[in-house]
Amino acid sequence: QWPITYGGQSASERNYAYIPSAGNIWDAAKRKGLTYRSYGEYAARVSDGTTFDNSPNAPGLAGHVAPHYKRMGARDTANAAEFIREFDEYEKNYESKDPNKRLPNFMVMALSENHTNGTRPGSYTPVAMVASNDLAVGLIVERISHSKYWPETAIFIIEDDAQDGPDHVDAHRTAGLVISPYVKREKVDSTMYSTSSMLRTMELLLGLPPMSQYDAAATPMYLTFGDKADATPYNHLEAQVDLNAKNTARAWGARESKKMDFDDVDRNAPFVLNEIIWRSVKGADSRMPLPVHSYQFK
Template sequence: MRDKNGKPIGNGDPNLTLFGEKISPNHHALARQFVLLDNTYCNGEVSLDGHHWSNAAYVPDAMQRMWPSQYGGKGTPPYRYGDFGDPLAETPGGRIWDLCQQKGLSYRTYYYHVNKNRSEEWAAARAAHMRDYEAAEIFLSDIAEFEAKDTMPRFMVMALSEDHTNGTRPGSFTPQACVASNDLALGKIVEACSKSKFWKEMAIFVIEDDAQNGPDHVDAHRTVALVISPFTRRGAVDSTFYTTCSMLRTMELILGLPPMSQYDASAAPMYNTFTNKPDLTAYTLVPPRIALDAKNPSWAFAADRMKRIDFSEPDQLTVADEDALNRALWHSIKGTKTVYPGITRRASSGYP
C-alpha cells in the first residue's frame, strides 16, 4: 500500500499481493483517503463461525463443535441458515439487528443469512447470481428513495460476496474479474452514501467474515478492513490491534446498543480510527481498470480440481477445497514456479 505520494505505508508485503490496485482501485483509494487499518483480525476461522462472530460476537456451542466436521468433508450438520433460526444456531445475546429491534431502531438487511427487514429485490438478485457491481444498483435505488422520503434506516447490513471467486474454474469469471466487480460495487455504494444528505451522520464498516487462511506475513487471521465516515481520521494509518468484535463494539457505541456477549464487551473500540472534526468531502468512484467479463479458459491452472468444488453458494468449501482454491489463486496469478507461502499463525497481536 502506498500513500498519494507513492510512499509505502502500513505493514504490508507486496510479494504476497494477489489483487493489487489495478484490480481493487476503490479498496485502495478508500484505505488511502480514509484510514488504513493494518492490524485488524477476523475472530472467525471459517465462514460458518465467521458469520456468527460478525453479527453476534459469539458462536453457539453446537456451531463451534460442528464446523470442523463440516469443513473436514464429513457432511453438513442438520441445521438451516435462513434467519439463523435453527435453535442450534441461536446466540444468547441475539444479533446486532435484534438489538436494533429491541431498542426501536430502524434497520434493513441486504444479507443472505437473515430474513428480517430484508430487501426482497436484493434477495432475488442474489438467488439469480447477479454480480456484485450490478446488485449495488439496488442499493443505489434504495438510497435515492430514502432521500426522497427524508428518512433512512439507522442500521444496515450487507454482504457482497463475489470476491470469494470461483477460482480458476473453466467458464467462470476470472478471480481478477470477480474481485474487480466486488470493488466496483463497494465504490458505487460509498460514492452514493457520501453524496447523500445522510452522509454527515454515517459510518460504513467493511470487513470479511473470515480470512480463511489467505497468505499473510503477520497472521492468517489478519484481514481487509475499512472504516469510512466524515469522522474517520483522514489519511491516517491506525495500527491498533482490532478484531471483528472491535468493529461490532464500535457500531454498538455509535447506536447506543449494549454488548451482545463478553467478547464485544471486552473488545477495544476503534477510538483511534475516529476524530471529532468531520470532513464531509464526498468520495468519487474509481472506474474499473480491467475487463469485468473476463472468463477462465479450459486450460487454467488447477481447472480440473476447481470443477470438483461446489461454488453454487459462498462458504461451501471443505478445508481441502479451501487449500486447493488458495493455491489455484496463488499460482494462476504468481506463476507455477512461485512457491506457495503457506499459512502464518502467531500467538502475539503485535508485529514480528
C-alpha cells in the same frame, strides 16, 4: 458455526446450536426500536427464479431483507446498482416522519464476489470478480457520500473469513475499512482490533449494549475517529482490469474448480480454493506460502 466447518463438516450438517442466544446485532437494534435492513446477509430464496426475501437462519431479518438484492449469482456491481436504487428512494424521503421510509438506522450488506468461483471454466476470473467487488464498494460509498444522509453515516467494511487466507503476512489479520465524515482521513490505524472491535464500535454508535462477553471486552475503534467532521464526498475510480475476463479450461485448478459448489459461500475446502486463487493471480508455477504455527499442541 466455524468450529463445526473447520472440523470438516459441511454446511448441510450445521444446526441451530450456533445461533447466538442473545441474537444478532439486528435483533438488538429491534429491541431498541431502530430500523434495519439486510442486503444479501442471511438472505435466501424458496427456489431458483424467486426473490431473496427469506431468512430461515436469521428469523429477526424476516421482513427486513431487500428482495431484489441477490446473495449469490450476481455481479457485485449489479447488486450495488440495486442498493443505489433503494437508496435513491430513501433520499427522496429524507424529511419523512415515517422511519420506515427513511434510510434504516442499521444495514448489513454482503458483496460476495470476493469469494470468487476459483478457476471454473467460463466463470469470471478471480481478478475480475475481486475488481467488481472493489468497484461496487466505490459506487456505494460515492452515492452515500453525495447524499443528505452522509453527515450521520458510518460504513464498516471487512473481509469474510479473513482469518483463512494465508499469504506473506500472518493469517490472523485483515484490512478493515471505516468510512465516515468523522473518520480521520488518510490514516492507517494499526491498533490490534478484532472483528468484535468493529461490532462493538457499531453498537456504541447505535446506542446498543454488548451482546456477549466478546464484544463487551473488545477494544472500540476510538482512534479511527476524530472530533471534527470532513464531509468531503468520495468519487469512485474505474476498474483498471477487465471485469469480464473469464477462466479458460486450461487455467490452473480448472478441473478441481468444476467439482466445487459455488451456489453459496464457504462450501469448499478453504486451502484448496485458496491455492487455486493464489496461482491464478500469481502464476501457475507460484507456490502459496503455508501458515506458520508458533505452537503445536498434542
